[in-house]
Amino acid sequence: MDIQKLGSRTAEQKAKHAAYMRRYTAANSEKINAQKRIRYYQNHERSLETARRQRAKPSRQAYMKAFRKMHYARTRKEDLAKNKIWRENNKHRVLVTVKKWQSENYERHLMNQRRSCQRRRARKNGNFTWRYPGDFEQILKKFNYSCAYCRKQKIKLTEDHQIPISWGGHDAPWNIVPACCSCNARKHARFWELS
Ligand SMILES: [Zn+2]
Numbered sequence: 001m002d003i004q005k006l007g008s009r010t011a012e013q014k015a016k017h018a019a020y021m022r023r024y025t026a027a028n029s030e031k032i033n034a035q036k037r038i039r040y041y042q043n044h045e046r047s048l049e050t051a052r053r054q055r056a057k058p059s060r061q062a063y064m065k066a067f068r069k070m071h072y073a074r075t076r077k078e079d080l081a082k083n084k085i086w087r088e089n090n091k092h093r094v095l096v097t098v099k100k101w102q103s104e105n106y107e108r109h110l111m112n113q114r115r116s117c118q119r120r121r122a123r124k125n126g127n128f129t130w131r132y133p134g135d136f137e138q139i140l141k142k143f144n145y146s147c148a149y150c151r152k153q154k155i156k157l158t159e160d161h162q163i164p165i166s167w168g169g170h171d172a173p174w175n176i177v178p179a180c181c182s183c184n185a186r187k188h189a190r191f192w193e194l195s
Pocket of ligand 1: 147150180183
């Protein structure tokens, strides 16, 4: 076939060829699909590898992150509404999952319960400030990862409201100090000076 000739086809020739291709694909769709399927499986591993390499690129990751963020912002409301409907239609399944999590993570469940109780009381008094996941880490850093009362280090530290919620203390980062379990339990709903 003459490449030069192919490149300089007239519009009429192009239209004729396109019409022929359309007729051909319509008449041989099954054959073409079978070929496509074979080619897909032959190159499957390779395309997976290519996709993996693409995903590993920082530029691609940044793009995907931005895309997901945009997509999330666009569909958030619908997604939340859909989830709500699903939960209402599958109450039993939700309950089973929740109970399972609570029994497997009993300590965290108790902590969550305590937290939500505190939040509710603080909200009732109008002393509620929204806290973010990184907040406690900042507070820990400020106290050099030690208990605010006994100054022990290298022990499990819990969030303690320095001024107790029941005294009208705020549920806000500036009223949170790290306390070891023993100090937190002994202090309970009292006010202790920081050591
Ligand atoms: Zn302590």
